[in-house]
Amino acid sequence: DGGITQSPKYLFRKEGQNVTLSCEQNLNHDAMYWYRQDPGQGLRLIYYSQIVNDFQKGDIAEGYSVSREKKESFPLTVTSAQKNPTAFYLCASTPLGREPLTDTQYFGPGTRLTVL
């Protein structure tokens, strides 16, 4: 089955530690995205990538970093510079031009990060 996997589902870290969230897709999609979800605030875009070895900042990139070394993988690192990292993190992908409706995004199940 094709899809997007995020691991782990729940993640606990101590304050001041960096943590990396995994996102893998086997849909052969070109673009990948990371969102942060907080209660009552909807989804906010952190970073996105259209092709391998290239990525752009979204609306709330401060305190986060990403890499795109492979088409299938787009890991997100939450650094100690992120002041309030406890949130639900969602990864998504889209094919970009491989179907008529290229804006449709497909989401992973999410990772809930709690910083203690």
Next chain:
Amino acid sequence: GDSVTQMEGPVTLSEEACLTINCTYTATGYPSLFWYVQYPGEGLQLLLKATKADDKGSNKGFEATYRKETTSFHLEKGSVQVSDSAVYFCGLGAGGTSYGKLTFGQGTILTVHP
């Protein structure tokens, strides 16, 4: 810039009641419009979409019509079920050089009681 405004929730209904969740948008050009649904503890799933004015998206009894004259994409269902309890997000895709990026509303929590 592009923006999406959804009616504030939470919305609480009894089973078999009618549902309307309002969504209006601001965008240049001709965006695609989406409704996504999120069940507790899960990611978002595409519910329906429309790509041009007067298009109607539909799925699982839900419908929404792309109204360019009122810049709206309201979600409707004639008879809700307990299993429809979830968070609903309206989204907009500007296409072109937006590289697949979507702009989402803040989400509307729907709770349906038996």
